[in-house]
Amino acid sequence: MNITKEQIDELNAVVKVAITKDDYKDKVENILKDYRKSANIPGFRKGQVPMGLIKKQYGKAVLVDEVNKLLQDNLNKYLTEEKLDVLGNPLPKQQDNFNWDAENLDFEFELGLAPSFEIDLKSKKAITHYQIVADQKMIDEQVERIQKQYGKLVNKTEAGKKDEITGVFKNEEEGIDKKSNLELDQISNKKAIDSLLGKKAGDVVTLKTKGLFKEDHLLANILGIQADKAENLDIEVTFTIEEINEREPAKLDQELFDKLFGKDVVTSKKELEARIKEDSEKQFEQQADQKLLNDVTEYFIENTKFDLPADFLTKWIQSTGEKPLTEEEAKAEYEKSEKGLRYQLIEGKIIKENDIQVQFDELKDFAKGFIKTQMAQFGQMDPKEEELDNIAARVLSNQDEVRRLSEQLMSQKLLKLYKEKANLKTKEVTYENFVKEVYG
Structure with a gap:
């Protein structure tokens, strides 16, 4: 067997593999002998089938299989020994009228080669490294949230601005029937807030869903509907009040500190x-x-x-995809993956260097x-x-x-x-x- 490389340009090469009959003959013959021992062919006793018949029936398939194994093993070995940094995998060149019966078999493979480039970790323009600090406003808000979370509920007769109201939201047309807990400070619509203030258990309030809450995701959670349905939902719902509570903030004492941190x-x-x-x-x-x-x-x-061997990589994508791709589809796929491939090469070089x-x-x-x-x-x-x-x-x-x-x-x-x-x-x-x- 003889393997040679022809350099097309900096990013493309062709590897030529010449295989002689001596490279595969013994292996093929041994496999066919094993086939003969176990072959079941009508008219012949097991193990007595003429070798000529075995070769006629199985010879070509065994030959092709063994030659492909030789190609794969020796091509990979060659690429490793020559330290060729290839992209993708070698692509066999199409050879019309290839003759498997010839004494010598010649194969050609296209290679896409990784480019040479330099990386300077010191960019000309400084890159911003953010250092995020928790300011006093954020700390105060977090303390308030902790006090609220660990506070206790005190029942009230009328709804106030900082109260939590439990009730049932309904809209028959949209199939909404959901018991939820509503905090008045979650509501952004002033008219809705005014309609709830002063209300008591048993009262029914009609609310418009559009722009009801400060945070969009709350509408889906509180009405018990899918997020995509809640998006831009503009209907009226009835809200039947069942219970009104004020959350009394927890005291900042040792009992709370121990509960939080040990x-x-x-x-x-x-x-x-x-x-x-x-x-x-x-x-x-x-x-x-x-x-x-x-x-x-x-x-x-x-x-x-x-630069990258774009034509080779496009061809490689076209030939190795899960489903057959047209040239246009493969080109589009390459364009989508080019940025990621570039960074893989850059990252690999940084890691190695x-x-x-x-x-x-x-x-x-x-x-x-x-x-x-x-x-x-x-x-x-x-x-x-x-x-x-x-x-x-x-x-x-x-x-x-x-x-x-x-x-x-x-x-x-x-x-x-x-x-x-x-x-x-x-x-x-x-x-x-x-x-x-x-x-x-």
Whole structure:
């Protein structure tokens, strides 16, 4: 067997594979001998079928199968030994009137080659790294929410602005019949608020759904309907009041602090506010880091210039899809995936040049940290190390989970690299201003 490469240009090449009869003859003959031993052909005893008949019936199929195995094994070996960085997989060139009966068989494969390019982690223009802080307004709102959540309900005879009203919403035409709890400070429509103020249990109020609540998702929840149905819903519903309650805020005392954080962890309102600030900013850090990762990724894609073997990749997409694609469909598919492919190449080069690796012990520790966080959400604050090890072992036995966790850990490592080496400017903002700047 002889394998040679013809370079077409920087991004395209053709590999030629010449196979002689000596490369496959012995293997094919041995397989056919095995076939002869077990063949059941009418008129012949088992094991006594003439070899000529076996070759006639099975010879071509066995030959094709063995040659394809030779091609696959040796082509992959050649690409590895020659250190060819290929995109996609080698594509066999169409050969009309190919003769499988010839002594020598010649094959050609098209290759799409990865481009050469340089990456400079230090961008010319500094990329913003947001540092989101919890301001006093946010802390005060969170304290108020905690007091409200852990407060007690006091029954009232008439509805006031800060009260909670339990009742039944109805509209026969739309099939709405839902008992819900309504807080007056959730309502944005002044006319609706005025119509509820002063009402008592047993009163019936008609409300218009359009623009009723400050937050759009509340309409679907309170009426018990699908979100798409609630969107732009403009009808009238009746609301029959059953109960009116005022939520008396919980006192900021040691009993509440212990309930929230454990015994004597927090002992004053000042410490509560400090804890809220710390916890909030930890959560904000994840959002800021994701924003930074997205921005650095986008910068590299936009500013790292290189060509791709577009024609080859389009052809490769066309030939390897789950269903047959036309040339136009394959081209459209390539255009959709080009940006992602570019970043895969960029990320791969960054990982290689900076020798970033995910070791199994690191992955196991990462999985245990993830498991510990999940357990804490269900009140298991201090799981034993043996328990974490057992759960991590089960998680890491699933290849999909291994891939998912590896990607997350690699993203963390890349983020650490960018924070150390990229040209960043820190911008301190409140969460409210972060949302305005990032999401408009």
